[in-house]
Amino acid sequence: MRVTGNDGDIDLATGHPEFSAWKWVPIEALPGLIVSFKRQVYLDLLAEFGGPSRLSAFLADSVVQMMMAADSVSESELYELLRRVSESLRQPTASDTGGEEPSSS
Numbered sequence: 001m002r003v004t005g006n007d008g009d010i011d012l013a014t015g016h017p018e019f020s021a022w023k024w025v026p027i028e029a030l031p032g033l034i035v036s037f038k039r040q041v042y043l044d045l046l047a048e049f050g051g052p053s054r055l056s057a058f059l060a061d062s063v064v065q066m067m068m069a070a071d072s073v074s075e076s077e078l079y080e081l082l083r084r085v086s087e088s089l090r091q092p093t094a095s096d097t098g099g100e101e102p103s104s105s
Helices: 027-033 036-048 052-060 062-070 075-090
Strands: none
Touching (some): 027 036, 036 075, 052 062
């Protein structure tokens, strides 16, 4: 991933901070550092993009960066969107269930 600012631009002192500290780590290390209730989201995201290297390449792509900047989309918003798309792709469709609508149990 590419950060275009300085380390000093990272401000954890917000009204409702999600993190108490931060550090640079390889993307492969993220699942082991994330709290357990969020870990599966990170694992799913990494798997959806074929592992850490494809996700890193995707987020570092200049076109993706330009689109994110033009639409004022942060990486966390993009992660959330990709997570929702990933969940949506895993939902069974009518064709997967023999023409019947999937149950919503």
